[in-house]
Amino acid sequence: MTHKTQLTAEQLDSLAGELDALRTEVTASLGERDARHIRRMVRRAQGSAIAGRGLLMFGFDPISWVVGVFALAHAKILENMEIGHNVMHGQYDWMNDPSLSSQTYDWDIVCAREHWINSHNVEHHNHTNILGKDHDYGYGMLRLTREQRWSPATLLQPLWYLLLAIYFQWGVAIHDIKLGRFFKGRMSRKELKQRSRPFVRKATRQLFKDYVFFPALAFWQWPRVLLGNLCANLIRNLWTNAIIFCGHFTEDAQTFSRSETKNETRGQWYLRQIQGSSNLEGGRWFHVLSGHLSHQIEHHLFPDMPAPRYAEIAPRVREICQRYGIHYNSAGFWSQYFSVLKRIFVHAWPTRRRTAVANAA
């Protein structure tokens, strides 16, 4: 495990200056190329969805069913990750196109857009990997570092993780309702009802679409469509879960305490985003299917930069990190994912907190 880099105030300022300049440079060069990319992705997702739903609805044989499932899963993955997530970050707001505006875009997943924008864009992106503040760290159910409290239930966390991976869209969807507060008695029933309203509305719509409406359109073929939609959603859940868990829970991804991040400067904020994130290496198709979350470091530095630009600036970010002696956490998917699973298993056991070491340092 690598250690956190400590930089002087001057170094942090110049780090912030370099990264700000990089952002300015890219922002100034946004144009037709980026617009073409996102439009191509939208068309690809739409085409894939039509093909997938068509094959499920009108096919007869198992092969067309399997192809249909993967086509629909591909459509949902593209739509959720490369389009939905990125558009809702405002990456394409500069295009002034109402259909790609972060103010209105809604995605093909049970998570309501207003919940997502709060829990993800606002809380997770600002408080990345700060224990107790970043509710995405372990999603309130997994212990991934010694600093988190252990309880006997933690022993079962590999099982919890498996369930979360399978039902990932539901985990994401109820995340911002903050059920934990309700169970601890810090939220009234009335407030809970109010907070869950967008979720209930969105979930009803999604369930109706995938498990009532489209199966009904297929008449006697309804079991084929229903099962196909279920499997497509499952594939999407497993894939997005694996990619997202590799973003901040790999072996070398650091965590931070509330006290050490108090009154952060811009430079410290950038430094935390780099050290709390990890990249995945792969081909172009892999980056697109991960919504460019494979460039998690660049995404956390510049959440509203059109995602394909992350791949372009990655060598420069890596070079900047090298100069400042910051560990640039990047490896292949399997090695990163394996290190995440390792953490889930290791910290299921009552590992000792490192407070003593921290105090000594």
Next chain:
Amino acid sequence: MTTAAPTARTPTRTLLVDAIRPLSDVDAWNRLLAWINPLWSANEIRARVVRRTEESADTLSLWLRPNRHWRGHRAGQHVVLGVEIDGVLCRRVFSLSNSPRSGELLRLTIQRQAGGGVTDWLHRHARVGLIVGLSAADGDFVLPDPAPQRLLLIAGGSGITPMMAMLQQLADQAFAGEIFLLQLCRRTDQRLFAGELADLAQRLPGLSVHVHASAGSGRLAAERIPELVPDPASFHTMLCGPESLMNDVATLWAGLGLAAQLDMERFAAPRPPSLPGPEKTIQAAESEHMFTQFPGLTLLEAAEAAGLKPSFGCRAGLCRTCLCLKRSGTTRNLLTGLSSTRPDEWIQLCVSVAESDLELSL
């Protein structure tokens, strides 16, 4: 290239429409339709440029054939034109410069403005075959019905465009009344539609055209207009041109007690007063941002200054792209001058200023 029509999307979605998504996803259908034929759309007005004519060194006309969503216009009305420039959907308002005859092409006459932007792009890139987005025709700058027997048209520069539509319509109706057209331009070689006006004069016996070029004889002061026009009080006046000209004439006409007989078309939104006043705090509820509106800024500018990126179009209060739900607070519309305290009201950010602290659905 997709060129969405520059209309604001309706915020209210019925439950049914929601329930059968994605089949009810209009954007998705539009993409499919545009893939088959770029003019096709389920709800957007799109048009193809079928002819381009140069009117002067810095002004051109585009002849457009709209798709079946075009519902016609009245002479004097304007449209919002949308084109994609380097990935950015840009919109700008233009008056239609021909009269609405069924089955005919639409004509937009476009003067190149300094500093780039849509007009500059159109001058450089508008070719036959270009697909553009259009809004429905809009605007109250139309001839009274029935047309008054004495009409005074004051047109400054490209302000002649809506007048051309009106004159064509009058010629089509064989209008027998008197029309005094005062056409102001910088230089005589920049004068628009000289040939066409001569043709119209053949069909409109009552039309007299008075041209004033400021390069030769200096800028025409508004006070001199009554000297040129005999008995202005007997005319119904239509006015379109640069902001300063319109302000001068409007003030003069008000002084003469003729305000009721004056119609005018503004393309630039009036600026909010920059008088020192208390700053207003605006809560953007959706993005959980707070920002301050300083005097002299519109809500749109204040939101942009705070790093928010609301959709916008013409920035002149015409196209309603920047429509935003005001949850609470008092806003004033700069176009109408009216204040409203109603909660849950749709406001146009580009022409609204806060008169109290606000909560916006942004």
